Amino acid sequence: MKKPTPPGHRSWEMSRRAFLGGTAAVTAMASLEASGNPEGQPAPSARPFELEETTIAELQAGMGEGKYTAHGLTERYLARIAATDRTGSLPLLSVIELNPDALAIAQALDKERKEKGARGPLHGIPVLIKDNIATADRMQTTAGSLALVGAVPSRDAFVVERLRAAGAVILGKTNLSEWANFRSTRSASGWSGRGGQCRNPYALDRSPSGSSSGSGAATAANLCVVAVGTETDGSIVSPSAACSLVGLKPTVGLVSRSGIIPISHSQDTAGPMTRTVADAAALLTVLAGIDAADVATAASQGRTGLDYTKFLDADGLKGARIGVARERFFGYHAATDALVEQALEVMKSKGAILVDPASIPNAPKLDDPEFEVLLYEFKAGTEAWLASLGDRTKLRTLADLIRFNEEHQDVEMPYFGQELLRQAQARGSLSDAKYLKALASSRKLSREQGIDAVMRKHQLDALVAPTQAPPGLIDLVNGDHWLGSSSTPAAVSGYATLTVPAGYVRGLPVGLSFIGRAWSEPTLLKLAHAYEQATRHRRPPGFVPTADLRLVAGR
Secondary structure, three states, X not given: OEOOOOOOOHHHHOOOOEOOOOOHHHHHOHHHHOOOOOOOOOOOOOOOOOOOOOOHHHHHHHHHHOOXXXXXXXXXXXXXXXXXXXXXXXXXXXEEEEOOOHHHHHHHHHHHHHHHOOOOOOOOOEEEEEOOEOOOOOOOOOOOOHHHOOOOOOOOOHHHHHHHHOOOEEEEEEOOOHHHHOXXXXXXXXXXXXXXXXXXXXXXXXXXXXXXXXHHXXXXXXXXXXXXXXXXXXXXXXHHHHOOOEEEEOOEOOEOOOOEOOOOOOOOEEEEEEOOHHHHHHHHHHHEOOOOOOHXXXXXXXXXOOOHHHHOOOOOOOOOEEEEOOOOOOOOOHHHHHHHHHHHHHHHHOOOEEEOOOOOOOHHHOHHHHHHHHHHHHHHHHHHHHHHOHHHOOOOOHHHHHHHHHHOHHHHOOOOOOHHHHHHHOOOOOOOHHHHHHHHHHHHHHHHHHHHHHHHHHOOOEEEEEOEOOXXXXXXXXXXXXXXXXXXXXXXXOOOEEEEEEEEEOOEEEEEEEEOOOOOHHHHHHHHHHXXXXXXXXXXXXXXXXXXXXXXXXX
C-alpha cells in the first residue's frame, strides 16, 4: 500500500507509494541461496527462455496436446528463477522462497490430467503468490518480516485454497515491501528484512514499486506464468505499471482476504498481476469467491462463479463512454502525459466516446481521512493476525512487533525506521469516534461524492488516467520518490481499477488505469482488453543495469 499522507505534509503525499526469529530466515531461503550471487558478476541478462511471454491459454493448449506437462513447466520456471533472480551484482530478488513441494504437486496434477482430464484453465499452471498470503505448508508467511519467520499459519488463505482446487502449481512466495509498505515514511519499495531489495527488471537500479514488488518483477521477468498480489492503495496497480504488466485491483469483497496479513479491512484485496488482460481475467475467475470467513464477500453474491474471460472483446471500446480524470492525475510528468494522450487517440479511433475532462470530485480530500483509517485498522488487523497464530509466535501485540524491530535493528531497520508502526500503536480501538468519523468521510467522499458522482453525471462506463510516472531510482537513504499516481479514489472507495501497459519513457514502463464503480470488473476487462489488442505495448524486460537516457518517450 502506498504511504498515506499525514495532515499538512504535501511533499510526502507526492512520494507515497504502494501499500497495500532472525537467523531462521537463512534456512527458509536456502533453496534460493544455492544458486548464488557471485560478486563481480554482471547483472542478469535477458537469457533466451522458451516460455517467454507465454499465456495461460497457450500453455493449457500445449498440455492438452502433450507438448508440455505441469512437471516440465514447473522445472523450466524453477530453472528460470535460479538463473535469473539471484545472480549478478544487481540481483532481481523478486522471489523470497521456493515451494519445496512444487515438483511433486505438478507430477500429481499430470497424473490426474491423464486419468480424469484437466480441472480447468489453471490446471498445471505455475503461479507465484505474495509473501503475505498464508500457506499451511512448508513455506513461510511473513510479510517480509523476520519477526514472523517460523510462525506458519494453521490453514491456507482462501485464495490459496481456490488456486489449489483449480490445479495451479504454487511455485513459491514473492518478495514485497515489508509489512506491505506500512512501516516507514521513508521506505524503499521492494525492500524487506527477509528478502532484501527487489529490483525492476527493466532497469535494475530502478524501483519495482510496491508493495507487491516481487509479484510484479517476477511476472515481468517471466519467472512464472501469473502472480497474485495484494493492494490497500496502489500495491497491485503501481508495481504492475512499473513492470509493464496488467494489474487488476478488484472491488473489495469480490476476492476473499481471509488468510492474508492485513493492513485495512476497508481497503485490502488480493488480485491478479499478469502479462495480458486475458490472463488477468482467467486468474480472477479462480480467485473470486464467497468465503464465510470474510463477511465482505457476501456482497459479491451473483458476481462469483463467473468466467471473466467471457467479457473480453477486441471491439469493446466501440461506443464506450470514457471519462478522462485530468485534475490531480495529469500534469506531474510531461512524457507520461504524452503517452496517455496517445492512448486517448487510440481509444477514439476504436470508437470510444471520450468525456474530457471528467475529474473525480473530492479526490484531493481523501488523503487525511484515509491515513487515519489505515492507522486504526492496521493496529487492529495486525493484532488479530498475531492472535490467530497462537503459540506459533511470541508476538501478541503491535508493541511486541515494534520491540522486535528495535532489538533486531541491524537486519530489520538498516535503512529506514518504523514511524508508521509507532503512529498506529498510538491509536485506540475501532470504536473510537475519530476512527468512525474518518471512515465515514472516506466512504462518502470517494463513493457518492467521488467516483459515483462523476460517472453518474456523465453516464460513464469507466474513467481513465495515468497510473503513475515511470519508476524512480532505488534510494535506500531517502526512500521512494514518486511524482504522482491515480490509485487512491478506487482504493478508498473499494471500487475496481485495472492498469495496462501504455508504453515506455526512456525504456521505463508507463501504465494506463481504467477506473470503475463497484463490481465493474467485466467492463474494465472488456475495455482494457480492447485497448491492449489495439496497441500491444508490452515487451519483455532487458535486465539492463540502468536506463538508457538516450532513448525518448515511447521507446
